[in-house]
Amino acid sequence: MLIGQQVFFELADFYRTINLGNLFAQPNTFVQTLPPSLQQLFLSFNVDLHSWVSQLTGQAFNSLSGLLSGLGWLFGSLICGGFSTFFLLRDGDKIKKLLKDILPLSAANEKYLVDKLTLAVNGVVKGQFLVC
Numbered sequence: 001m002l003i004g005q006q007v008f009f010e011l012a013d014f015y016r017t018i019n020l021g022n023l024f025a026q027p028n029t030f031v032q033t034l035p036p037s038l039q040q041l042f043l044s045f046n047v048d049l050h051s052w053v054s055q056l057t058g059q060a061f062n063s064l065s066g067l068l069s070g071l072g073w074l075f076g077s078l079i080c081g082g083f084s085t086f087f088l089l090r091d092g093d094k095i096k097k098l099l100k101d102i103l104p105l106s107a108a109n110e111k112y113l114v115d116k117l118t119l120a121v122n123g124v125v126k127g128q129f130l131v132c
Helices: 002-020 027-033 036-044 049-102 107-131
Strands: none
Touching: 002 049, 049 107
16 A cells, blocks of 8 residues: 555646746757667657657556545445454353344244254354355
C-alpha cells in the first residue's frame, strides 16, 4: 500500500510538472542533448504527452482507490467476524438456551432442530477447512 501511494504521488507530481510546462526549460534543448538516433525517435514520436499522463494518473488513482476500498472491506469483515466468533464461542450456550425458550416448539422438536443445526454447521465449517 505504501509503495502504491508513493507511485501515485510521483505520477501526480510528474503530471503537475508536465502540465505547468516545467519539465524542460526548452524542448529543443532537451532534444539536442540526445544522441542522433534518439533525436530521430523523439521527433518521430508524436504522442500527446499531456493526455497520456493524465490518463495514466487517472488509472493509477482509480486502481489505488479500489485497492483502499477493498482493504477497508477486508479489515471491517475481519473485525466483525472476530467479534462474532468471540461472543458466539463465549456465550453460545446462553444464546442456544434463549432461542429454545423463544421458539414455540415442544422439547423433542427443539432438541431435534438443535441437533440438525449443529450437524449442519459442523459439516459446513469442517468442509470449508478441508477444502482450504
